[in-house]
């Protein structure tokens with residue numbers, strides 16, 4: 001059984017949420033004897049342009065100041081996204097982060113300028129033998145993984161597991177979870193400019209009447225998706241076993257890392273912070289939770305949301321939780337300790 005610490009806070013007072021997060025961080029440190037490394041990146045989500053319900057930068061101030069006081073050097077860390085938006089390349093991603101107020105500490109985009117730099121982490125699990133994890137994650141032994149618990153169309157919910165699985169994966173790793181390996185070209189959007197051909201290091205793209213991807217050569221780095229000026233290249237979003245692959249990527253992302261996980265169960269929207277639009281919360285705020293076990297943390301968040309709403313919201317995400325438990329990432333059996 002894993003311990004999950006919880007502070008109830010239903011108000012939209014971001015300064016207080018930040019204080020609660022720090023209190024829980026200190027609690028986990030005290031209870032587990034956690035020792036910080038000299039450099040500890042904080043994994044966050046900067047929010048897509050137009051999104052208003054991501055966890056704001058102010059919620060991290062207390063944690064940042066605490067780490068600095070302890071002589072620890074903090075940074076934010078993230079990876080570029082798979083789809084075309086305001087966080088597709090490092091250049092626009094940094095602009096979006098700064099526009100959303102994430103100016104306190106350096107920002108590391110772990111998978112390079114267009115999301116193609118990664119380390120292949122061996123996991124040998126049921127659906128995946130290895131994971132493509134953003135290269136810069138390899139430079140650190142621990143992270144404070146801060147997640148926003150809310151809905152997600154494909155995953156059921158987004159919490160700590162998704163923050164690890166998608167948030168640590170390079171663009172090709174995201175593609176691998178969402179679908180098979182190769183993206184596809186939408187013929188009517190392709191202007192045969194050849195930019196993708198020059199980008200592909202594997203000779204997998206040829207211009208016929210339009211660009212065509214040879215899936216036998218494609219390794220799924222997804223670099224072509226980022227450089228296509230017309231958005232003609234895209235992931236098919238049709239993958240099988242997405243929920244299980246998500247758990248296996250979370251396993252790969254956290255393998256040999258000594259992480260602390262904190263979740264803000266606030267602004268609980270139907271869709272995630274990658275949605276660049278205004279969304280109204282679909283149920284009430286709950287508070288902040290923390291644990292060393294991401295599976296226990298997500299299970300506790302899910303069950304608090306379901307209990308509070310009286311509905312089986314986001315329940316499809318239990319498939320990921322069960323698979324995560326099966327492969328040894330953590331346990332769904334938790335003790336909730338309210339502070």
Ligand code: SF4
Nearest residue numbers: 190191193194196228
């Ligand atoms: S970069 Fe896009 S528009 Fe240009 S050839 Fe490739 S698919 Fe077509």
Ligand code: SF4
Nearest residue numbers: 200218219221222224
């Ligand atoms: S076609 Fe080339 S650039 Fe595109 S995902 Fe495959 S390997 Fe990467």
